[in-house]
Amino acid sequence: MNENLTNAQNIANIVAQEVELMSALVQLLKKEEEVLVDNTPDKLETIVLEKNTLLTQIIALEKNRNSSLSQSGLSPDAEGMNLLFSQLSTSSDVQNNWERLLNLSSAAKENNRTNGILINRHMVRNQTTLNILQQNDQTASVYGADGQSRVNSNSGRGIIAG
Template identity: 40%
Template structure:
């Protein structure tokens, strides 16, 4: 195994670690979304952004190694390279693991998107119910000048709810 091949294998191994971490973060995000714990969601999101940034850098590094070996810098390049280095079963296994973990992360992300959409729909429905018969909401005002909510009577005279 030459230096560039070794570098590529090491890069793939790091990608597997990073993608596994992202998949685990997405599973944690799913638990947080189901529980509705908004505070934990913020931290998971910060960690998820960092993980995606790390994965992107590793992918660029992998593609650079592929180009140095004379292959295209993409998944097709990895497949072509693997066909030529059939004796490198560790590399082939690492690539297969990366693809499997990436598939798991994609599925977790899809599920989380469905959960987020569900939460948004529930929130929007609740807001519609709250705004349904309140003329002050139609005018865009939830609160009066004193900072208290205002409620109008049908006779047109308002009073402040305290």
């Protein structure tokens, strides 16, 4: 029983950390959305690095929580968390944090979906622009695949400023 109590406290600590990291992820995804809406892609590199770091930490905590649930004889999922709440006499803090974590996860999923839509719109716009510049005819294209002009200026005479 003492081991289960220790695992329960460990799970409570993990869930609290997950809430903190997931809150940071939601804020970062909102920042990413602003950057995408403002069309300032130069700011994305820092955001992507920070997002990857947060996701790595969140995944590690989730694995630790699931492992602690298993060690307590509970299933490593929402059902296991609900059984944990019923076994603890003071589960309101853990349960509140769990609900916050679920809500934050849902918000992060929606923000990520929105950002994916924005990225797709940028990609379509860029492809449309390239199609216009290339006139959908490679032989009449002004720009090549390397982005360099295909206009032949080898007439031997350039523009002479006088």
